[in-house]
Amino acid sequence: MAVSQRLELRHSQSLVMTPQLQQAIKLLQLSNLDLRAYVEQELEQNPLLERSEQPEAAAEAQGDEPRPRGDEDDFDDRGGEADWDTAPDTLADWSAPPGGGAGGGSGEEDISGLDQRLPGEVSLREHLLEQARTAFGTPVELAVAEALIDSLDESGYLAGTVEELAELLGVEIAVVEGLRQRMLGFDPAGVFACSLAECLATQLRERNRFDPAMQALIDNLDLLASRDYAKLRRLCDVDSEDFAEMLQELKALDPKPALGFGAGPVQPVIPDILMRPARGGGFAVELNPDTLPRVLVNQRYYAEISAHARDRTEKQYLNEQLQSANWLTRALDQRATTILKVAGELVRRQHSFFTKGIEHLKPLTLRDIAEVIEMHESTVSRVTANKYIATPRGTYELKYFFTASLGGVSGEGHSAEAVRHRIKALIDAETPKAVLSDDRIVEILRAEGIDIARRTVAKYREAMRIPSSPRRRREKAVQF
Structure with a gap:
């Protein structure tokens, strides 16, 4: 076959992801x-960006670009969209502390109550080391005790085995096990246990409640997990x-005694939408x-330093920084607008949820x-990821409001989340003499207009960690 060269022209389309487009997409899903x-990070790298700490009117007067504002969208009782309305004064109801704002007086910083501030949080390791220094006196005992403390997992159980630790330290197994047995009595009780049964037994001994009946109960925790109460009794x-x-006594014990130490305060979710x-x-x-970044482009500073640029390299650098700063402010504004559009449509669609409940x-x-806001599905997906809305019914992630549809007897769809809630409500209302089987739940739901299969009921029930009807019947037979 002969080899030859020829010139061809072909037309094709391709999407080029510019750095600016990549930045806008990245900001949207953060x-x-x-x-x-x-x-x-951008404020540190770009000299033309600065943090805005002043009102927008003053910023505009200085020729700076204001940060994105928190616009507000109103919806009427029927869920229809009404006029746009900005009312920054109403935001005080959400954030003001009870009893009003700052107190009167000379305006000086309030330094009262310094002696009431909480001390630094003590970690589990520090708490146990302090007890070990009191209980043990020899260097060998303290070294083994410290090794045991460092071998604990986050729940307080001994990670690994006593044999492995003894081999690592080069001491006899009996020495390590003897010290571990003594440290089982440390506070909190149950730390240094090798199993759940040992942890619970230690706490029961601490309360002087470890009698033969309790020992039989602890030795058969597998029957307790399967709720075989008749055999266990x-x-x-x-x-x-x-x-x-x-x-009841067993339920009062702590199966993970170490979790109360070293776990910092729970950080509340900060909603993006109110x-x-x-x-x-x-x-x-709104x-x-x-949560809205307060940044602006300092045009005055740009004009001042660009007038003293010495060569083309410096001018090019300033222009690139100016372009990057302008792109960032526009991307932030677009992000805020898109989030508000999606949130507004979600509230309109789920109006009945906010007024009547999860069902x-x-x-x-x-x-x-x-389709309604005329954007791509991927854009909506990015907007709803890691975004939260504070509502009169609580704070929810935006993705919570997207649920699959289950068929209805009359043709109307039902939210899968609402159906799960209804199944849980039916099971919670059970009595020991009237435990509902999955088939009976299907009959009740179909009578309410929800067309659902028995396997779907079982799947939702298991996802909510609700045991089967035979197990629930045995559990309800024992009144706590």
Whole structure:
């Protein structure tokens, strides 16, 4: 076959991801904490960006570009969209502390109550080391005790085996095991246990409640997990009343005694969107100003330093930084606008949920929102990732409102989340003499207009960690 050369022209389309487009997409899917970190990094790198700490009017007067504002969207009682309305004064109801704002006086910083501040949090290791120094006196004992402390997992159990630790330290197994047995009595009780049974038994001994019946109960925790109470009660050789008291005592124990130490305070979720009842009825949706980055482009500084640029390299650098700063502010503004659009449509679609409860949550997909706001599904997906809305019913992630649709007897769809909630409500209302099987739950739901299969009921029940009807019947037979 002959080899030849020829010139051909072909037409094709391709999407080029410019750095600016990549930046806008990245900002859209960031959580408010990640966005804050990203903006802080840009503030350090770009000399033309600065943090805005002044009102927008003053910023505009200086020729600076203001940061994105937290606009507000109102919806009437029927879920229809009303006029846009900005009302920054209403935000005080969400953030002001009880009893008003700052107190009167000379305006000096309030330094009262310094002696009431909480001391530094003591870690589990420090707490146990302090007890070990009191209990043991020889260097060998203290070294083994410290090694045992360092071998604990986050729940307080000994990670690994005593034999492995003894080999690592080069001491006899009996020495390590003897010290571990003594350290089982440290506070909190149950730390240094090798198993759940040993942990619970230690706590019962601490309370002087480890009798033969309790020992039989601890030795058969597998039967307790399977809720085989009848066999377990026979092994313990107690009547129903004593058995119920034993279970109550067991429930009062701590299976993970170390979790109370070294775990910092739980950080509350900071919502990106605030929702409240509107003045004319319905709901108002606005962006949380505390999560909006306050950045602006200092045009005056740019004009000042660009006038003293010495060569083309410096001018090119300044132009690149100016372009990057302008792109960032526009991307932040676009991000805020897009989040508000998606949140507003979500509130409109799920209006019944906010007024009547979870049983009225409607099935919803990304496409449903994307078609209304005229954006791509991937954009809606990025907007709803890691974004939270504070509502009168609590704080929810935006993705919570997207649920699959289950068929209805009359053709109307039902939200899968609402169906799960209904199944749980039916099971919670059970009595020991009337435990509902999965088939019976299917009959009840179909009578309520929800077309659902038995295997779907079983799947939802297992996802909520609700045992089967035979297990629930045995459990309810024992009154706690």
